[in-house]
Amino acid sequence: MGATVGLHVTVNGERRESVVDPRLLLVHYLRDELGLTGTNVGCDTTNCGACTVHLNGEAVKSCTVLAVQADGAEVTTIEGLGTGGELHPLQETFREEHGLQCGYCTPGMIMAAADLLERNPNPSEEDIRHGLEGNLCRCTGYHNIVRAVKAAADRAGAASREVRA
């Protein structure tokens, strides 16, 4: 290991201080240093999206981000997606719609979908399909993933209509 670098990062709301190898990938920092193994690695080329996390609120593929690039940032992983002991709506709808089988792509898929809904709260099927094209799933054929994302969007829409009413 060459010279190490200090790293200050907030992960799932907890402040972390570490000393890391400058070449350490964010995904390995999360998994190996912090033990947050919900984020998975499925390829070496930023294609599969299994490692998707939120960096300052935006979905990134954490296999293509150096840990040191997250210095001073806020990172959210699947373990930190729910709030106050409640599941995120997408976590619920993925289960209800059978949007997962082996579960390996699921954390990245849910994190990517959460980012998609943040940017587009009422996506069409086409919006969802194109919005998730950076995340591969070999099990589900995407059919139920699309339905799960739509269901979460509909639920959020209904909730916000209720608030307005």
Next chain:
Amino acid sequence: MSTVESPPTKGNGWVGQAIKRKEDPRMITGRSRYVDDIVLPGMLHAVVVRSPEAHARIVSIDKSAAELRDEVVAVFTGEDLADDFASPMAMVWDPPGVEVKTPALWPLTRGEVKHVGEAVAVVVANDRYAAADAAEDVLVEYEPKPVVVDPEKALEDGSPLVWDEFGTNRTHEWTVGGGDIDAALSEADTVIERRFVQQRTAGGAIEPRGSIGEPEGEGLTLYSATQIPHIARFVLSGILNLPEDKLRVVAPDVGGGFGSKLQVYPEEALVLALAKRLGRPVKWIETRSEAMTTTHHGRDQIAYVTLGARSDGTLTGCKARIVADFGAYQLLLTPWIPELGFPVMGGAYKFPAIDLTFEGVFTNKFCTDAIRGAGRPEGTYWIELSMDDLARELAMDPLELRRKNFIPKDEFPFTTAHEITYDSGDYHGTLDKLLEHFDLDGFRREQAELREEGIYRGVGFSTYVEVCGLAPSRAVGPQGVGLQGAFWESAMVRVHPTGSATVYTGASPHGQGHDTGFAQIAADRLGIDPERIEVIHGDTNQGPWGWGTYGSRTVSVGGEAVARAAERVQDKAKKICAAMLEAAPEDIELMGDQFQVRGSPDKSMSMADIAGAAHIPPQELPDDIEPGLEETAFYDPENFVFPFGAHACVVDVDVETGKAQVVRYVAVDDCGPAINPKLIDGQIHGGVVHAIGQALYEQVVYDEDGQLVTGTFVDYAMPTAAEVPSFETDRTETPSPVNSLGVKGVGEAGTIGATPAITSAVIDALRPLGVSGQIDMPLTPMRVWEAIQEAKGGAS
């Protein structure tokens, strides 16, 4: 959906319900436990040094620079580990009267490499970055040898040999058939001959492979991303020369398999040997590039198919010669895979004569073995496309030709010309239902209108039958076709004193939902809620021996074992209940969640009451009732099961670019009565998309020097959500007579049934441009565009 009659043992009616999966809560919150998530004290990391040459003699290996690096614990070559392995990796098919040439495959090669990516050395270090760095410093000098990658060229005289000692690249030839094929074809009025290519594909599980070897007492534990923990223990205990009781194999959560983890891999033996040598746990996690290079591929077969028919469309015979590219070695089931398609190579049709010859070939590529469907997608592809072509030769409608030759519903069980007994079927029924969903006349009108607008839309059909429920031991084992294995399944059902239960299964899931489906099967028989039933699998130290998960066998073999074990528990529960309520056991019936005396609903006990009495009897029970409430069943099916279905695929082709896009897909499948319809639909969706991948996008490509061109997900194009449509699915339910649940299997149905529907839809779209016949898969824009140009007479 047709309604299914309740099985006699039905209790709470859980079977048939689309309940939510028990697996999901941990998986949606990041609490799954895949191999790479496991961290053991003192664990080391291994990185394999792999050959960049497709065929070469190893002149020298210089490990010194790697050994000197910080954090490196050890570097080993094949010669260093020569005494660590009692035998090479296993291949388990030994067909009567046929020799299958099988070269020795060692976890690290000795002397030569036969394909790109072959393991030459291994570096073990304290962390994976250090191990990867050091692997770059292992200097290997190679003396290249001639390379052959094309299986048909490999069969020609004068071809470079993969294995000099065999004097040929032909691994074996195997023939199976029945009826007089020569007479059948000479009686035919029309004979078609076609050549089909099933390209090499990859499993594409998003979790790469990974294994950890751990020293434990006098023995070893292997944590591995495998579909077959018990088989792995059996095979690896021989290779490591370790008694089976000293080797524990654990399959934790497994991130997809699709056949690619139905294997006992060299790296599994390697991490065990390293753990034993070094006295510390050793983890090896595959990179994606390694997965593309050395996780077994599938398909890679060429078929020469001849079909004969009378002028009225009556089929007379089916003859095929299949050339299968096995790559450089034989893995566990490599030579068996093409043959696995033979039972259904006559499709859903009555052929008076069937004659099939299989030839295996060595090439300087990595090995093929089972990938989702394994032999059956290949057989289905060529029989279905041949039927389409034959219909055109006969000027018949392709669906009418199929209907004319379907095995009629009232002729099941039906024994084919090559002596395979299809258990059940209603092929007209699935096709009828498909056409209820898919208005073909309306489609043809729409198609004609769209063509006026310059939109080229086509439809393709498939009426497949698959062979599942692997497998009756007498059919496939040493007394049958010669696999050195048996393929029954086991289950143990234990009811705890407070009335919750644990089901132990020998099946080993990787996404299918065993925990949920098996809990539903047990719940009905135990009279308790599936939420109170835990399903345990994937650990050779827990539960009975079992054969794992593959071949769409989980429910029809593993599920039947669960049903039988649970019924035995129910029988004992009834005896205990009878003794407690002073009634006769035959008068006790399970109604909902109560075991009650027939006709006296006020006299009843819950499973919790009975389980309590079984463990802590409140009164003396009859002498013939042993304490406890736990039963085991081993179930070896009498026959395979034969699911079937009818699919329609609609594609649009951009004739300027050649790009084909699936815009509609309708699937009607029959896998018998549903255990959980949600899980069945999920399997169909995933299976069809796997087939869309093969039909339109995916191919493992080697160049003529044996270099892998498609070594990443950049080059190996699996479908994303943007390439596929939503699906329309429906079912018919024809119960199988083979097992008490009536179930068949659905894990591979989509992959088996879909490719011919997709590819013939493309041809249908392009027919106005003069394109006919076929385009080899994958139907990439380039290939489709070329076919269009060729049809136009080369003018472009």
